[in-house]
Amino acid sequence: MPCESGSEGEGGAGPTTESVSGRQDPDTELLVVPDPVVLSKRYPLHYSVFQGDIKRVSALLRTCDVTEQDVHGNTALHLAVMLGKKECVHLLLAHGAPVRVKNAAGWNPLAEAISYGDRQTITSLLRKFKQQSRETLEEKRPELLQALKELGDFYLELKWDFHSWVPLVSRILPSDTCRIYKSGVCIRSVVTSHAIGCKTT
Incomplete structure (x- = not known):
């Protein structure tokens, strides 16, 4: 006022x-x-x-x-x-x-x-x-937590590959997978890069 x-x-x-x-x-x-x-x-x-x-x-x-x-x-x-x-x-x-x-x-x-x-x-x-x-x-945390509870549990997997018309280049380009797990109010994501063999959580 x-x-x-x-x-x-x-x-x-x-x-x-x-x-x-x-x-x-x-x-x-x-x-x-x-x-x-x-x-x-x-x-x-x-x-x-x-x-x-x-x-x-x-x-x-x-x-x-x-x-x-x-x-x-x-x-x-x-x-x-x-x-x-x-x-x-x-x-x-x-x-x-x-x-x-x-x-x-x-x-x-x-x-x-x-x-x-x-x-x-x-x-x-x-x-x-x-x-x-x-x-x-x-x-807003209480509202976000409540929204996560109401959303329900799920598992989501995303994959993407990179290719090139240049010979042999496609072999060294990354091929990644992202996995998302949701349980209750917790969310976990795991990203794997097959090209360099690494995993992040």
Whole structure:
């Protein structure tokens, strides 16, 4: 839910929109923010990031939804990355700002950071991305296990051979077999390469 800003914000009329993206691409027009006054009222957390007011951001994180997206699909973390507000980035990440959420242009904060080439920010976002991915997987584990139980046991065998029109080459090309066993909630796969005589499980 939107949070209460507690202030009307600053700034005069100003331009209607202001670009915050340095990329030159057809989607640049999607990466703009509204007039500062409008932004401060509707999205106070976004506005505080836009202003680089780290103290205000810290205070708003107690009541604001860090996952909230503006009219362009940008979260506060998107803006912090695009504007190069590193302190805001670290603070938002510490409060669980989502790294996988995409904006209207189809970019998540990690993709934005990569496009700008800031290694420190990329590293921080990548570390958080992995953590959030693990947490999401753990949350879905009960559903996955239940789905495996309902699927039923099975055995599946896949074979493929490689051939060549070049004489004698077919003899050294691999001929592989993949066997998949499913029992209860356990899945085991065995891959055998006849060309090199190896087996992996």
